[in-house]
Amino acid sequence: MHFKNRLFDRDTLLLFHYDVNFLFVLSLYARDNASQKAEWKHTMRNRFRKEIQEWLQTDFKFYAITPRENTDGEQFIKDNFQSLLGKIYTPFETQDGQQYYSLALDKGYPQENEFVLDLIESGFYCKECKLGQNPQDVLPKVVHNTVASASQQLLTIHHVQRYPNQHFLVGCYRSDEHLAWIMGKNDKGTNLYNIRLKKRGTEERDGALSSADLAKMDVKFVILYKLGEEGKNEYKVFHVHHHATMDAERMQRAWYPNPRGNYFCYVFDEEVQLSTNIDVAKIIAHSQESGNHLEGMPIFLSGEELMKFKVVK
Numbered sequence: 001m002h003f004k005n006r007l008f009d010r011d012t013l014l015l016f017h018y019d020v021n022f023l024f025v026l027s028l029y030a031r032d033n034a035s036q037k038a039e040w041k042h043t044m045r046n047r048f049r050k051e052i053q054e055w056l057q058t059d060f061k062f063y064a065i066t067p068r069e070n071t072d073g074e075q076f077i078k079d080n081f082q083s084l085l086g087k088i089y090t091p092f093e094t095q096d097g098q099q100y101y102s103l104a105l106d107k108g109y110p111q112e113n114e115f116v117l118d119l120i121e122s123g124f125y126c127k128e129c130k131l132g133q134n135p136q137d138v139l140p141k142v143v144h145n146t147v148a149s150a151s152q153q154l155l156t157i158h159h160v161q162r163y164p165n166q167h168f169l170v171g172c173y174r175s176d177e178h179l180a181w182i183m184g185k186n187d188k189g190t191n192l193y194n195i196r197l198k199k200r201g202t203e204e205r206d207g208a209l210s211s212a213d214l215a216k217m218d219v220k221f222v223i224l225y226k227l228g229e230e231g232k233n234e235y236k237v238f239h240v241h242h243h244a245t246m247d248a249e250r251m252q253r254a255w256y257p258n259p260r261g262n263y264f265c266y267v268f269d270e271e272v273q274l275s276t277n278i279d280v281a282k283i284i285a286h287s288q289e290s291g292n293h294l295e296g297m298p299i300f301l302s303g304e305e306l307m308k309f310k311v312v313k
Contacts, residue, residue: 005112006086007060007104014052053131056104061113063103064092064135065124066142073099076123079157083119092135098142100135118161118307122275155273158221158239160310163303167219169266170283170299171195172227177257179236182224186254191238191268193222194251195298196261211245214264217300219243222266225280227296233280233311241269277311 002011067073077084092100105113120126127138173179184191197211225235243266251259287299
């Protein structure tokens with residue numbers, strides 16, 4: 001075994017041992033009976049195939065997967081090559097334009113397999129499928145939305161599972177004008193999101209936080225929803241490039257309306273797409289249940305915590 005949990009890796013070798021009666025094989029070929037030789041080959045091949053399948057299904061779980069409506073299957077696999085290497089194979093033919101793949105996961109690696117399944121299910125329909133079973137029996141018929149796929153490919157895809165210990169900020173914008181300012185309608189044309197800082201020596205108020213606390217968060221992504229419309233579960237996601245502190249005067253020069261005090265600003269390098277759909281309304285409801293949530297207050301979650309609020313399709 002060269003690599004663990006990589007059944008389909010080109011370096012994976014399956015070794016079986018059989019004891020064969022040499023005199024029987026010799027007599028079979030000495031008689032030169034074509035029908036007997038063909039029957040023996042057929043019997044042995046079926047036996048080998050059955051026994052190998054039984055052994056594999058003892059140690060591995062097999063799944064059939066097919067891309068979701070807005071997923072380019074080949075591109076998804078290329079984008080996640082290192083995570084899926086040796087785990088996906090294409091033994092099935094494409095049927096009516098629908099691609100089918102086989103996914104094999106070693107039962108001895110449950111934690112790794114959970115990550116792989118979360119990753120796969122963000123872009124594929126995935127069902128258990130025994131060796132020899134037709135994937136069409138377990139998977140739905142999919143009609144691909146080519147227009148939506150083309151638009152999504154314009155955004156870089158990031159997988160939440162890759163950032164279990166890093167922070168995501170779930171914040172809001174109050175109006176379309178506020179969103180326009182975030183998206184670059186400011187003096188520098190920079191994409192950024194601001195959080196008001198609390199004054200030194202005062203209690204936290206109106207969602208204001210301290211600069212030291214925010215800097216420790218090391219936020220990698222900001223998820224923005226429109227205040228009052230979180231139930232629609234529509235949001236934008238941005239990758240954070242760096243952060244900076246701006247006082248009221250600087251914010252005013254940046255065309256921010258009615259700045260109050262100092263602000264901690266996350267500066268973005270691009271808008272991105274998360275592979276996992278997040279339920280923003282549930283995140284806010286959960287924060288409210290804690291008793292410390294104010295309307296529009298920023299919510300900080302690790303990638304591991306964020307995955308608890310994924311939308312299950």
